[in-house]
Amino acid sequence: MNEPIVIVGAGLGGVRIADNLRSGGYEGEIVLLGQESHPPYDRPPLSKAVVTGDADRPDLKPAEFYVDNRIDLRTSSRVVAVDPLAHTVTVESGGATSEVAYGTLVLATGLVAxxxxxxxxxxxxxxxxxxxxxxxxxxxxxxxxxxxxxxxxxxxxxxxxxxxxxxxxxxxxxxxxxxxxxxxxxxxxxxxxxxxxxxxxxxxxxxxxxxxxxxxxxxxxxxxxxxxxxxxxxxxxxxxGYPDLDYLEGSGIELAPRESGGGIACNGVGLTSAPDVYALGDAANWTDAHGDHHRVEHWNHVVDQAALLAAELLGHTITHQAVPYFWSDQYGLKIQMLGAPHPDDEVHVAQDDGRKFLAYYSRDGLLTGVIGAGLVGKLMKTRPYLQTPTPVSALLGQ
Ligand SMILES: Cc1cc2nc3c(=O)[nH]c(=O)nc-3n(C[C@H](O)[C@H](O)[C@H](O)COP(=O)(O)OP(=O)(O)OC[C@H]3O[C@@H](n4cnc5c(N)ncnc54)[C@H](O)[C@@H]3O)c2cc1C
The missing domain is CATH 3.50.50.60 (FAD/NAD(P)-binding domain)
Structure with missing residues (x-):
């Protein structure tokens, strides 16, 4: 891997990849460029505890994290251009423009509303x-x-x-x-x-x-x-929201077609069409093992991608198999989904008291997903069943 690693976008994906690279043993320079004036913060609490006043800015890491891990965090630094041939990005900060050279570039620029x-x-x-x-x-x-x-x-x-x-x-x-x-x-x-x-x-x-x-x-x-x-x-x-990718104009980095979700086109480990340029998170459109393209806007998906991409950059092997997961908090209940069911899959409601519920999705008799509201422990226990092909009948009646 070429040094330094420059990460564009100081949100969840940017911080996670920096953290994983450092904890995975990468010793070289890491530069984390974020256009916001704030240090990196988490987004899920924004529509929940921040609106209700139960939380203020939910920082992803304390300030010492960046110092202790030698991550050169530069806030108020907006990348306006990428030149894959020269291996540079152009950064606007405080009214000045400068070039930052990269060996490896990671794009984690999320969405705009x-x-x-x-x-x-x-x-x-x-x-x-x-x-x-x-x-x-x-x-x-x-x-x-x-x-x-x-x-x-x-x-x-x-x-x-x-x-x-x-x-x-x-x-x-x-x-x-x-x-x-x-x-x-x-x-x-x-x-x-x-x-x-x-x-x-x-x-x-x-x-x-x-x-x-x-x-x-x-x-x-x-x-x-x-x-x-x-x-x-x-x-x-x-x-x-949509990925604002104007900064890639003229870079030659391929974007995914709108019908497959748009965003930055990547292979199965986040590599874009340009050498040494990777992307992850809400702005990235990764290719799965079946050749299908997905741009996903869920927190855990970003975390899983950061683990895969760090392993790829460090030459490590990942043995752990991630099960897609997302949650949403509404009216005092945690709504959760495990797996990646199709909306047309068959639904089997296992429990329902009018508010809290648990249901399984299946296709051709095999479990494809589990959804629940207010039944966190029960739902999480079903995760192993989604790691290997499991007949839905194995869960029904439990
Ligand atoms: C209000 C809200 C609630 C959510 N709740 C949930 C939830 O309950 N469950 C769940 O699973 N997911 C939830 N999500 C989704 C989850 O937060 C996202 O999937 C995740 O934040 C995506 O991470 P990211 O790093 O790709 O992008 P982001 O977290 O958006 O970070 C991208 C960063 O890049 C910066 N950037 C963009 N362009 C540039 C540039 N040119 N130069 C420099 N910096 C740039 C942006 O300003 C931003 O700070 C929620 C999202 C929002 C907005």
Whole structure:
């Protein structure tokens, strides 16, 4: 491996790869470049404990970590260009531009939140949540809000709705799909998660947002596609994110086609189309053993990729087989999913008390995934069954 290793993006993926390289025995120089002014922090608490005021900035590591591990963390340093032939990146920092040379380059630049079209930047009361500054702004706005509209009932929108509800703000949650989350977890499971919203917030499904309406520079309402209007002095837009890869323009580094998730095209260990340039995390589109391409936006996926990529760079072998996993916290319950089921897989509900539930997914009789709400221990015990082909009948009746 060539030195130094330069990492672009000081979020979860950037910090994890730096940490794994150092703890794996890499002795060379590591430079970690992040465009935000904050030291690296974790994102899952942003839509949960940060909005509710139960946490402030959830730093990924204490300041000493970077010093002790000789990781040259440079915040407020935005990479604006990559030159794979010269093995350099161009960095803008404090109004100055400089070149940083790399032996190995790792791109971990995450996503930016998608904004609602047609809303002027200077309108107050309209928010997204991707950064700590976004989350603190929502927390502040919530303290004065009389009613909130959350646009989009994906995982982040759902969590924000639950957090605002916990703060006592009346919430209308608007989702164009008939069943929230059905594209990710299937229709039946989507309905079971949706029950949680129905107990707490005004959930409008099968209806889109036509316009976010402002009066005197502040948001006042949201106009829906069925002609109705929702009054709101706080609007949180949770309509997903996209990798902002303008900094790769002209680099020749291949991007994945939109139909396979977009992002930076990588092989099965994160190598891009350019020699010595790797990518991981939400911005990376890795190829699996079947040649399929995936760009995944889950915390554990990034952690697993960082372990694989560090092993690849250090020439180590990984024996541990990761099982895909994600979680979401909503209305006091932890919703978790193990495995990678297809939304059309057969669903077997093993336990359901109206709030907490556990269910298995199967395809051709084999277990493909497990989903649960509020049953953490039980769900986690099923992990070994997903590491080897297991008939779903082995779990049913347990
Ligand atoms: C609000 C929220 C809640 C979430 N909750 C959950 C959850 O409950 N469960 C779960 O499994 N996952 C959750 N996730 C997803 C998880 O946090 C992400 O998968 C993870 O953070 C991705 O890590 P990353 O390193 O790829 O990107 P990020 O963590 O986004 O880090 C990328 C960093 O790169 C920086 N950057 C971008 N471009 C440049 C550039 N050109 N130069 C320098 N720096 C740059 C960005 O500013 C950012 O700081 C949540 C995400 C969000 C936003």
């Amino acid at each position: 998608r904004r609602f079209p047609g809303v002027d930047d200077d309108v107050t009361g309209v928010h997204v949540i991707r950064t700590i500054d976004d989350a603190l702004a929502v927390r502040k706005a919530a303290s004065r809000a009389t009613s909130a509209a959350v646009v989009g009932a994906g995982f982040i929108g759902s969590e924000v709705a639950a957090s605002l509800h916990a703060l006592g703000v009346p919430v209308t949650l608007i989702e164009p799909a008939p069943t929230p989350l059905a594209v990710a977890i299937g229709e039946r499971m989507g309905q079971m998660v949706t029950r949680l919203h129905r107990e707490a917030v005004d959930l409008r499904t099968g209806v889109g947002v036509d316009e976010i309406v402002a009066r005197d520079g502040a948001v006042s309402s949201v106009r829906l596609s069925d002609g109705s209007t929702v009054e709101a002095d706080l609007v949180v837009v949770g309509i997903g």
